[in-house]
Amino acid sequence: MEDKLAVLVIEDDQSIQGIVEDALIEGGFEPAIAASGEEALILLKGGAIKYRALVTDINLLGRINGWEIAKQAREIDPEFPVIYMTGAAADQWASHGVPNSVLLTKPFAPAQLVTAVSHLLNAGNPPSAPA
Amino acid sequence: MEDKLAVLVIEDDQSIQGIVEDALIEGGFEPAIAASGEEALILLKGGAIKYRALVTDINLLGRINGWEIAKQAREIDPEFPVIYMTGAAADQWASHGVPNSVLLTKPFAPAQLVTAVSHLLNAGNPPSAPA
Amino acid sequence: MEDKLAVLVIEDDQSIQGIVEDALIEGGFEPAIAASGEEALILLKGGAIKYRALVTDINLLGRINGWEIAKQAREIDPEFPVIYMTGAAADQWASHGVPNSVLLTKPFAPAQLVTAVSHLLNAGNPPSAPA
């Protein structure tokens, strides 16, 4: 079981990058940091590494935001675990988030991130229509 | 308790309209039918009647589809209960649906619709970020 | 399977009594109406009939309210299904309700009541501490 689970992180603020990276490594995941949505999409679609979850800020460098990245990730894999991190855009989650996603409002504790990623991965195939 | 709970239904197929209408009435709700997304938005924003839930087809007459209507309803009220009905677009739910919504794949039984509406209403304020 | 499941209902408003009674009967339950909390406690503790769920208004005739009745029902049986019905006291649920209970805000549709009772009964032994 040497293969670690790769988690794609999109965050340009270096201090938060560091916290997220440390938390995921300590939880046993392998974070890959993308600085912009465009870069993240190349990684997601490249297929060299199979990412298992997306952890994304909302307001990103470049032209695409976190809501849009998550939609594209779900078009590739309808069950892709998605965690949004945001300080200001939390109230948009109800209209712009994808189903079965988690929103972490900044500031959050590293344990919240690790619990959210673990929980979504453990849930396996999330319901396509929870009722 | 004479006031009935108004449920906004967007569906242009008359046979499904009838089934949905009958099911909601039998469950004790008061359905209001809109034939297009544009008409539905006028009703939602008009405020003459306070709708308590949205039941919408995906492919609608006019220029806006069901995914878009639901987003606009959630911008007005982040906790608005949303039920999508679709035959062909079910695989888009994971990327285009709003969180805490229910997808009914056609054909469905009337009891599924009534259970879904009841369940979302009973849940009160749905979690802004379920984890 | 002739035995019907008895549901104890505490409600003094006769019009709501009627709606609740009809909804439960149509769902296949056997409602027993108590007009006050004191009367309800006598029925719950008497043991002549084994009630399977409690549906209670908050503001009751007599000295005990619905929050208190539910607590006493849970002291007898920690897994007793509890549904509160209220028009004015909904915001007290978070501090005065018992865990794993459902709050129906008046007005509600009969289907919401039947779904709530069914859902709590189907869940069997509700978690003693959901996490």
Add this chain to the structure above:
Amino acid sequence: MEDKLAVLVIEDDQSIQGIVEDALIEGGFEPAIAASGEEALILLKGGAIKYRALVTDINLLGRINGWEIAKQAREIDPEFPVIYMTGAAADQWASHGVPNSVLLTKPFAPAQLVTAVSHLLNAGNPPSAPA
């Protein structure tokens, strides 16, 4: 939407058969009754009709019981909705039931059955490993 959702019911007690059949029809489903597990398996595997859910007694005529039928149904379709009905074997559910199934203890109200079937169908693809 003329196609009704077929639900396979395995129950040999005629009075319960009648109650289950009536409840499903009123909920808008199309029940198909099998008197034994062997007969049910032929129907499930025959493929002439696509069943959408299984409602089964535990102690069946013939050599296979309800626990076993449910396992075989899940081997054909890992997300097949399963509802067990039992009077005496409820305590075996935790060790013999399949994940994401519902157990109804006899006697139950018809609304509990309809809510359970609707709920499992609405959940779409149940999680392969809920956590």
Add this chain to the structure above:
Amino acid sequence: MEDKLAVLVIEDDQSIQGIVEDALIEGGFEPAIAASGEEALILLKGGAIKYRALVTDINLLGRINGWEIAKQAREIDPEFPVIYMTGAAADQWASHGVPNSVLLTKPFAPAQLVTAVSHLLNAGNPPSAPA
């Protein structure tokens, strides 16, 4: 993201205090310890620090117990995350706990506490009436 999330802990047993404090710090939270319910209420109502969750023993020094503190915290904020820790009073949770709370039975592992706090925080606005 330098701000840590403050978690109010009410526990007078020093050995458990230490375990809870260490677990929360390692999870990235900032625990504040109160030795009595009275002290905790002063902190909650003082407003100098915005606490994000309550972790409380049931039997406290002073006149108010953990069940009562949680009710008061929920009256201030209906969505306040509440975790009870208890050795002896677990069977009272069903009648005295607040909805959407978690009960940890002593002894528990530190990871259970961190998971419970994270889970409740991630759930954002817990449902006001889950059904």
Add this chain to the structure above:
Amino acid sequence: MEDKLAVLVIEDDQSIQGIVEDALIEGGFEPAIAASGEEALILLKGGAIKYRALVTDINLLGRINGWEIAKQAREIDPEFPVIYMTGAAADQWASHGVPNSVLLTKPFAPAQLVTAVSHLLNAGNPPSAPA
């Protein structure tokens, strides 16, 4: 609160054993490793130590597999938390797993295991029939 919660782990691959052991210890649990299902049953039934959860591989040395061990553990205690770990047998979970269990697909991150164990323990008495 010196007593640690014992978790029974059945795994013969030494590298995975080590990862599971380390993760549980860091989470504050006390893992006990059994190399075969037969050995695990002796420990479970021996009663010298009260195990609080089972973490088991599917394909085991000896004649009994992980699906079978979990069934036997649930016959002793219907609410026993069960976590399966598997690389190859994940698609059998829907038909061979016990209700309210978690499946971890190898490779998994240590945090997923700790979250799953914590989550099941926090849930206390899991529903005997979730609906």
